[in-house]
Structure formats: structure tokens, C-alpha cells
Amino acid sequence: MALDTADPTEDPLLSDVRSALPKQASAQEAVLPTDQDTPSSTSPDTPERGRADDPPASKPMSQPRKNDDTEPSNASRYVPPEQDNAKLAQIARRIGPEMAAIAARQQAQKASVRHTKRIQGWIPFGDSTSVAGRDLGGLIYVGTPPSLSDGGYGQKCRAYIDPSLPVARPGLDRDGREMPYWPGYSNIPARCRATYLDWLAGGRTDRSRDxxxxxxYFYGLERRFFVDNPSDEERQQIVDEVRRLVQLYADNGSVQRYLGEFIDIAQVATMEIEAIEPIFERSGWDLPLSLRIAIGTRIGREEPLDARWMASWLFCHPEHSLRTAATRCRDEFLALFRIRFGERFPDGLKVNKPKRVLKATYRAASSEFTGTLAPTVDDKPIPDIGRLRKPVEIAQSIADEVMDELDKLSRFLGRRPDERSSAAAHALLPAKLRPLFPSAELEALRGWAADRVAEGGFVTLADAIERLEGERPGKIGKRQFTGAADALARTGFGLAPDPRFALRSPKPDEPVVVFDLGERVEKLEDVSHRYRSVLMEIALGSFVAHANGHVADGERQSLEERIASSDGLNDQERRRLAANLAWFLAVPPDMSLLRRKLKDMAERDETAIRAALVAAARSDGTIHAEEVASLERVYKALGLDANRVYSDLHSGDLADTLPVVRAARTGAPGEAIPGDRDHAGPMLDTSRIAAIRSDTQRVSSVLGEIFDIEEEDDVPDVEAGLPGGLDRNHAALVRALITMPHWSEEEFAELCERHSLLASGSLETINEWGFERYDEALLDEYEGYDITPEVAAAIGRETIGERGNVETETA
Structure with a gap:
């Protein structure tokens, strides 16, 4: 063993001491000095006497005495050589601390040698030993390593710390550059041994070491646990230590895998089956052994599985499909999963017992041993759930519903992770969860909304957002406005204009209307086609009303009656329409904005807009001169041909055809053609007006394309097999992109061109859509464009109908 020692004869400090001490003569050279030869104590430079090369004394010696009164002879009389006491004192003061340190180090090394010679084998928890001057503590093997009986990758047991091997003084290999892939104490360099011993002596808490x-260190723990058959108390100490190491290296995948497998099988040996708890964090490639034992035991006993065990089974299953909402909002997910599972299986889920029985194999991380475990309960083998699929599919289908319900909350927390306790976040909780996650802030929000309604309902949009989110925004996007409306709707109050169907969003300093919805609404987007139709009519009708600079009472009353007389609306939709009408009439439309958006529309789209405006003007059944003038101003403001107003109003429809007087039929010769009808005003073709009003899909589609009135996430799929939330061209581009894992820049540009798109704009659009929908970009720029496999798999599942099929899901 290499000890940290130094040869005293070589120490420069000791050289100074020796220089101040006199030389000792040999027995043949020891003589008594004569008076002339006696050096002066004050003459340090006087040469020493008695050296072998000194000349013999010239003065004869006296004869020796006999007994006490006889003088000794020169041969028998000893006279101590003289020394420089002053210099010795000076040197002693200077080197005193250094000499003490050398002595202490030598003593510790001698004690270490004596101690390690007595150690051979396992050092228990609470005991300690020293190697190479380092106090290592317990839970380690020390001594001569035994040879591996199975002739493994190394000839000696990896975990044994052999005190006979050399250890470098400093441990400088912190990054493990000199460590082999499969380290063993006997086969690592001396610098690595020093680094390892320093890590052990330092408390085993430095996670910066490789x-x-x-x-x-772990090789020894697993060997002790499985090979030496220690006591239950010691087993638990080892499990606790491995758990600590897992937390210490929480971001290392190999540590989580190997140590996780150890804990999984070790805890089965240290606890009762009934004490095993569900697991909601998957750390390995397969179902955890403890989970297979716990669930298999219940199935073997023919006990139904409750929501906790089914959720745990799904979380740990290698083929599960859990989106970000399940992990970002895990507490809410588990609570809602329990509710939805209980609704479908109030008595739990009964699973048929499989024929396959459970067997587990542990392969040591050190590769030095393996073991097989065949657990039993009540003296019976435990059924193996590893190949069961149907229960997991059931759990997956419930999880899909739960994740859909938590999507809005998850996206809110993705943008604002520090606002989990805010009123806006709690307002996005599904109704079933609100009693389980109470919020004083949410109740305060309801009180604020009730006060605003009592005061007339008008408040600036910036004030509303500030009340919801706690800070005043400088700029408000459509997504933020929609989130605010969703949050208020969960409390039973609404915001107008309707952010999903408005022709434009209000500016931060413009007023919005807070109103009573009459009930809590979970999904504001769930409205009837009739609601959409009437909303468009009153929006365009408000353009006509604003055309002359002010809104007349008759125009307001006519639009209000339009809402009241419309069939197919429920009470909540009528409340929303009334609030939106109040905003339409209070805030003049931005005609310049609408004109810019209408500038490049196609002719058939222009026809749809004109039809909607005419329908709005005819809504009261009478056409007044003021309405004609207003329509002309609206046409001009929107860039439409104002000369067509009169013909549009009187044509009944907008087709460029001659009016039919009467259908052709055979009659008697000489029958007179009917004359002009006598009427006071224009006769309205009520059936044609009804047809125009019923053309909601066309008008809504045109307005949606021009004004982007639907929220991005709620745009329906443009075509079967294409992903939703994108326009037709971008959706088709995405569907083509996921067919290959990588695209060069040239290939990507060519593909975009085939879909009539620009490469740079498409990249930004698709990745923003990917972040919003899947919390991750689809395209990764690296020597071209890599396709993110998880996003591609999710798109594939949604577009080809594989959603919820756990056998084809990717983990």
C-alpha cells in the first residue's frame, strides 16, 4: 500500500537540525580534548573535533587513574562533543509546526496500516475504516477482493477496496476521464482510486463527480443486499441509501434506470404487499415489479381494481400515451381520472386472471451476478399482468377524456407556470374539480364580475385582463382575450365581444361588456349554428346602424327584436347575443380594418358579404330610405360597389338573372299577360330572405377566412386525414412532412412550393402550431429539418384514427 509518508533523512528541515548538531565520533575516535583543543562556546565557526581526518594530538596524554582517585586514560574517558545551542533553538522555533505535522501523518499512516490489516469484508453502517489516510465510513467492502466465481468481465470483485493497491495523493479525476466503462477498484488508475476514496470520505454527496x-459504490450495496443475505434492518439501510443516491443523481438516466430497478425489486423484500403504494412516475422500460406484484395479487384474489391502481398501471405502462396535461397538471389529472373512472366503474374494474405467472430476474449493475424471483402470495404464484392490454386501453380512453378537459389549464400554466394558484388558473379547472381545489381568488373574481354587471357591464379590456391575471398588459393578443373569456365563463359570467366569433378583437383601452351568463359554461365554443347566424346578422346590422354616425333607437330596437324573435336559441345564447349587440352598438366598427381585409376577396365571397348585409337591412321586413343610404355608406366603407345597393335590395336574391313572372305553361290562345302589381313599397321575397339567412355555413366560412374569427385550436379539420388547427395548405404540408424523418433545405423548399407556400413562413407557422397543440415544435433545424418523432406520432394517431389504441401508442 502506498502511504503518504516522507523519509526524515531527506527532509530539508531536518538537514538544518543536523547541521547544528556535532558529529559523533566512533569508539576508536573518542578522545578527551586538551586545554588547547577545547573549543570556545562563543566561537561557532571552530572546526569539529574527533573526525577521522583530524591530525593526532601533539601533547602527550596523562596516565589513567585507578578507582575513584585515579584519572581515566584517554582511551576510556568519554567527553561529549560540543553543539551550537543557539542555532538549535532558532531552528526549533522555525520548524516546530512542520515537524509536528510530519509526526502526526506518520502516526496516522501506521495506524491505518495496522487497522486495514484487521479488515476483510463488509463494513456495516455506523462503523468506519481508514484507507490511504482517509476515513471512509461504512456500507463498503474493504480487503483483498475475492475472485469472481463465474469468470465475469473482471477477475476480481469490483466493489472491494484493496488497501494494498497504490493511491495517488490528490484525487483529480473528477470527470472520470480515466475510468473504464465498467469500473472495479482493482482495475482503475491510482488517481481514480484517490478520487473515489475522497468521494466516500466526503460524505458521498458530491454530485459533480462522474x-x-x-x-x-453501488456495486457493493447491491452485492451486500442480494449475495450476503443481511438482516432485514441492514436491507432497509441499503434501500434507504440507494434512494438517496437516486435523488442525488436525479437527472441521470442510467442512474435512474439501474438504481430504480434495484429499488423496485429490493422493496418487495423489505415490505408487505399491502404496503406497496401506486407509482405515478415511470423510471424503467417495463412495468415496475412492485406494481406487477401489487396489481397481480389483487387480480389473483379476484378483487376489482380502483382508479388509483388503474391510473398507476397506465402511468407506468411502456405503451401509454399521456400528453403534457397529464404531467403538468398531475394532481388535477389524477383527481379527475378518479372521478371519471368512478362514473364508469362505480364498483371498480374486474380483470380476468391471466394464466401466466410472475417471475422476475435481477441483473446486477456490476454484471457479477443474476437472480430469479418467483414471488407468491398465500402460497400461490402471482398472476403476471405484463401482457394484458384491455385494462390499459380502458384506462387510456378515460385518460384521453381527462386530458382534453385539462388542456386549457395546461396551456395556461405552460405560459404562466407561476400562476397555478391564480384566479385565472382555478377558473380553468373543470367544474367537478373546483370543490377539490377551492380558491378564494376565484370567489373574489365572481364578486368583481357581479359588481361590474350591476354598474352596467362596461369595463376596459385591459382592466378585465389585469383583474384576472394580476398585471396590466401592454398588448393583448387573441389567445389572451380568449383565455380571459374562458376564465370568466367558468364563474358564470361572460365577456363580449365573443372572442371566438367577433370580426375583430377590441383594443386594450376599448370597452368590453361583462354580463351574467346565467350558468357556468365550460366550453364557450359549443354553440348552435343558429347562434352563429344571428351573431353575424346583428354584427353586419350594426355596421348599417353606425353608417350615419349615430345609432337610432329604431335601429337598436330592430336588432334587439331580431334576437328575441329568432328560433333555435337557448337562454344562454340569447344572453350572449344581447351582450354582443350592446358592444356592437357601443363601439363603432373599424371600417378601415374591415376594408383592408376585404380588399383581396374573391367575387363569390363578395356576394356572400353583400347577401348578409342585405339580410340585415331586411331583418325588420321593411326597407326605409335611411337604410338604403346607410347601406350605400357601408358598401363604400367596405370597398364594395355602392351602385349595386338598390339592385341588391330589390332582386330578392343576388343572381344576375331576369325575374320570373310566371312559370311557362300551356294555356288558351289569347290569354292576357298579367299586369304590374299595385303595391305601396317593394315586395319582399320572404322565402329568398329565409334562404339567405339559412346560408349560415357559406357566410360564416367567408367571414371566418377573412376576419379569422375562430380560435386557432378550434378550427375544424379542413379535410379528412389532415391535422386540424391549420389552413388547408399548411395542413397538407404537415401531413406530407411526417412521412420522412428528415428533409434537406432544398427538399423542404420544394415541398412548400408544391403546396403554394413559402418555406420561411411555413416553418414558423408549423412550429407555432406544434407548440400550441403538442407543446413541442414539429421541425428541428439541423443540416436541414429533422421531424420530432413524438409530435409526428401524435399527428399520425389523430389523423388516421389510432387515438386511444394503447398497442400502437409510443411511450
Missing amino acids: PGYMFL
């Missing part, structure tokens, strides 16, 4: 040193 994990290989931790694995070398």
Missing part, C-alpha cells in the same frame, strides 16, 4: 464513482 457517476462512475457512484456506481462503484
Whole structure:
């Protein structure tokens, strides 16, 4: 063993001491000095006497005495050589601390040698030993390593710390550059041994060291647990220590895998089956053994599985499909999963017992041993759930519903992770969860909304957002406005204009209307086609009303009656329409904005807009001169041909055809053609007006394309097999992109061109859509464009109908 020692004869400090001491003569050279030869104590430079090369004394010696009164002879009389006491004192003061340190180090090394010679084998928890001057503590093997009986990758047991091997003085290999892939104490360099011993002596808490040193320590823990058959108390100490190491290296995948497998099988040996708890964090490639034992035992006893065990089974299953909402909002997910599972299986889920029985194999991380475990309960083998699929599919289908319900909350927390306790976040909780996650802030929000309604309902949009989110925004996007409306709707109050169907969003300093919805609404987007139709009519009608600079009472009353007389609306939709009408009439439309958006529309789209405006003007059944003038101003403001107003109003429809007087039929010769009808005003073709009003899909589609009135996430799929939330061209581009894992820049540009798109704009659009929908970009720029496999798999499942099929899901 290499000890940290130094040869005293070589120490420069001791050289100074020796220079101040006199030389000792040999027995043949020891003589008594004569008076002339006696050196002066004050003459340090006087040469020493008695050296072998000194000349003999010239003065004869006296005869020796006999007995006490006889003088000794020169041959028998000893006279101590003289020394420089002053210099010795000076040197002693200077080197005193250094000499003490040398002595202490030598003594510790001697004690270490004596101690390690007595150690051979396992050092228990609470005991300690020293190697190379380092106090290592317990839970380690020390001594001569035994040879591996199975002739493994190494000839000696990896975990044994052999005190006879050399150890470098400093441990400088912190990064493990000199560590082999499968380290063993006997086959690592001396610098690595020093680094490892320093890590052990330092409390085994320095996570900056290479994990290989931790694995070398772990090899001993797993060997002790499985090979030496220790006591239950010691087993628990080892399990606790391995759990600590897992937390210490929480971001290392290898540590989580190997140590996780150890804990999984070790805890089965240290606890009762009934004490095993569900697991909601998957750390390995397969179902955890403890989970297979716990669930298999219940199935073997023919006990139904409750929501906790089914959720745990799904979380740990290698083929589960859990989106970000399940992990970002895990507490809420588990609570809602329990509710939805209980609704479908109030008595639990009964699973048929499989024929396959459970057997588990543990392969040591050190590769030095393996073991097979065949657990039993009540003296019976435990059924193996590893190949069961149907229960997991059931759990997956419930999880899909739960994740859909938590999507809005998850996206809110993704943008604002520090606002989990805010009123806006709690308002996005599904109704079933609100009693389980009470919020004083949410109740305060309801009180604020009730006060605003009592005061007339008008408040600036910036004030509303500030009340919801706690800070005043400088700029408000459509997504933020929609989130605010969703949050208020969960409390039973609404915001107008309707953010999903408005022709434009209000500016931060413009007023919005807070109103009473009459009930809590979970999904504001769930409205009837009739609601959409009437909303468009009153929006366009408000353009006509604002055309002359002010809204007349008759125009307001006519639009209000339009809402009241419309069939197919429920009470909540009528409340929303009334609030939106109040906003339409209070805030003049931005005609310049609408004109810019209408500038490049196609002719058939222009026809749809004109039809909607005419329908709005005819809504009261009478056309007044003021309405004609207003329509002309609206046409001009929107860039439409104002000369067509009169013909549009009187044509009954907008087709460029001659009016039919009467259908052709055979009659008697000479029958007179009917004359002009006598009427006071224009006769309205009520059936044609009804047809125009019923053309909601066309008008809504045109307005949606021009004004982007639907929220991005709620746009329906443009075509079967294409992903939703994108326009037709981008959706088709995405569907083509996921067919290959990588695209060069040239290939990507060519593909975009085939879909009439620009490469740069498409990249930004698709990745923003990917972040919003899947919390991750689809395209990764690296020597071209890599396709993110998880996003591609999710798109594939949604577009080809594989959603919820756990056998084809990717983990």
C-alpha cells in the first residue's frame, strides 16, 4: 500500500537540525580534548573535533587513574562533543509546526496500516475504516477482493477496496476521464482510486463527480443486499441509501434506470404487499415489479381494481400515451381520472386472471451476478399482468377524456407556470374539480364580475385582463382575450365581444361588456349554428346602424327584436347575443380594418358579404330610405360597389338573372299577360330572405377566412386525414412532412412550393402550431429539418384514427 509518508533523512528541515548538531565520533575516535583543543562556546565557526581526518594530538596524554582517585586514560574517558545551542533553538522555533505535522501523518499512516490489516469484508453502517489516510465510513467492502466465481468481465470483485493497491495523493479525476466503462477498484488508475476514496470520505454527496464513482459504490450495496443475505434492518439501510443516491443523481438516466430497478425489486423484500403504494412516475422500460406484484395479487384474489391502481398501471405502462396535461397538471389529472373512472366503474374494474405467472430476474449493475424471483402470495404464484392490454386501453380512453378537459389549464400554466394558484388558473379547472381545489381568488373574481354587471357591464379590456391575471398588459393578443373569456365563463359570467366569433378583437383601452351568463359554461365554443347566424346578422346590422354616425333607437330596437324573435336559441345564447349587440352598438366598427381585409376577396365571397348585409337591412321586413343610404355608406366603407345597393335590395336574391313572372305553361290562345302589381313599397321575397339567412355555413366560412374569427385550436379539420388547427395548405404540408424523418433545405423548399407556400413562413407557422397543440415544435433545424418523432406520432394517431389504441401508442 502506498502511504503518504516522507523519509526524515531527506527532509530539508531536518538537514538544518543536523547541521547544528556535532558529529559523533566512533569508539576508536573518542578522545578527551586538551586545554588547547577545547573549543570556545562563543566561537561557532571552530572546526569539529574527533573526525577521522583530524591530525593526532601533539601533547602527550596523562596516565589513567585507578578507582575513584585515579584519572581515566584517554582511551576510556568519554567527553561529549560540543553543539551550537543557539542555532538549535532558532531552528526549533522555525520548524516546530512542520515537524509536528510530519509526526502526526506518520502516526496516522501506521495506524491505518495496522487497522486495514484487521479488515476483510463488509463494513456495516455506523462503523468506519481508514484507507490511504482517509476515513471512509461504512456500507463498503474493504480487503483483498475475492475472485469472481463465474469468470465475469473482471477477475476480481469490483466493489472491494484493496488497501494494498497504490493511491495517488490528490484525487483529480473528477470527470472520470480515466475510468473504464465498467469500473472495479482493482482495475482503475491510482488517481481514480484517490478520487473515489475522497468521494466516500466526503460524505458521498458530491454530485459533480462522474457517476462512475457512484456506481462503484453501488456495486457493493447491491452485492451486500442480494449475495450476503443481511438482516432485514441492514436491507432497509441499503434501500434507504440507494434512494438517496437516486435523488442525488436525479437527472441521470442510467442512474435512474439501474438504481430504480434495484429499488423496485429490493422493496418487495423489505415490505408487505399491502404496503406497496401506486407509482405515478415511470423510471424503467417495463412495468415496475412492485406494481406487477401489487396489481397481480389483487387480480389473483379476484378483487376489482380502483382508479388509483388503474391510473398507476397506465402511468407506468411502456405503451401509454399521456400528453403534457397529464404531467403538468398531475394532481388535477389524477383527481379527475378518479372521478371519471368512478362514473364508469362505480364498483371498480374486474380483470380476468391471466394464466401466466410472475417471475422476475435481477441483473446486477456490476454484471457479477443474476437472480430469479418467483414471488407468491398465500402460497400461490402471482398472476403476471405484463401482457394484458384491455385494462390499459380502458384506462387510456378515460385518460384521453381527462386530458382534453385539462388542456386549457395546461396551456395556461405552460405560459404562466407561476400562476397555478391564480384566479385565472382555478377558473380553468373543470367544474367537478373546483370543490377539490377551492380558491378564494376565484370567489373574489365572481364578486368583481357581479359588481361590474350591476354598474352596467362596461369595463376596459385591459382592466378585465389585469383583474384576472394580476398585471396590466401592454398588448393583448387573441389567445389572451380568449383565455380571459374562458376564465370568466367558468364563474358564470361572460365577456363580449365573443372572442371566438367577433370580426375583430377590441383594443386594450376599448370597452368590453361583462354580463351574467346565467350558468357556468365550460366550453364557450359549443354553440348552435343558429347562434352563429344571428351573431353575424346583428354584427353586419350594426355596421348599417353606425353608417350615419349615430345609432337610432329604431335601429337598436330592430336588432334587439331580431334576437328575441329568432328560433333555435337557448337562454344562454340569447344572453350572449344581447351582450354582443350592446358592444356592437357601443363601439363603432373599424371600417378601415374591415376594408383592408376585404380588399383581396374573391367575387363569390363578395356576394356572400353583400347577401348578409342585405339580410340585415331586411331583418325588420321593411326597407326605409335611411337604410338604403346607410347601406350605400357601408358598401363604400367596405370597398364594395355602392351602385349595386338598390339592385341588391330589390332582386330578392343576388343572381344576375331576369325575374320570373310566371312559370311557362300551356294555356288558351289569347290569354292576357298579367299586369304590374299595385303595391305601396317593394315586395319582399320572404322565402329568398329565409334562404339567405339559412346560408349560415357559406357566410360564416367567408367571414371566418377573412376576419379569422375562430380560435386557432378550434378550427375544424379542413379535410379528412389532415391535422386540424391549420389552413388547408399548411395542413397538407404537415401531413406530407411526417412521412420522412428528415428533409434537406432544398427538399423542404420544394415541398412548400408544391403546396403554394413559402418555406420561411411555413416553418414558423408549423412550429407555432406544434407548440400550441403538442407543446413541442414539429421541425428541428439541423443540416436541414429533422421531424420530432413524438409530435409526428401524435399527428399520425389523430389523423388516421389510432387515438386511444394503447398497442400502437409510443411511450
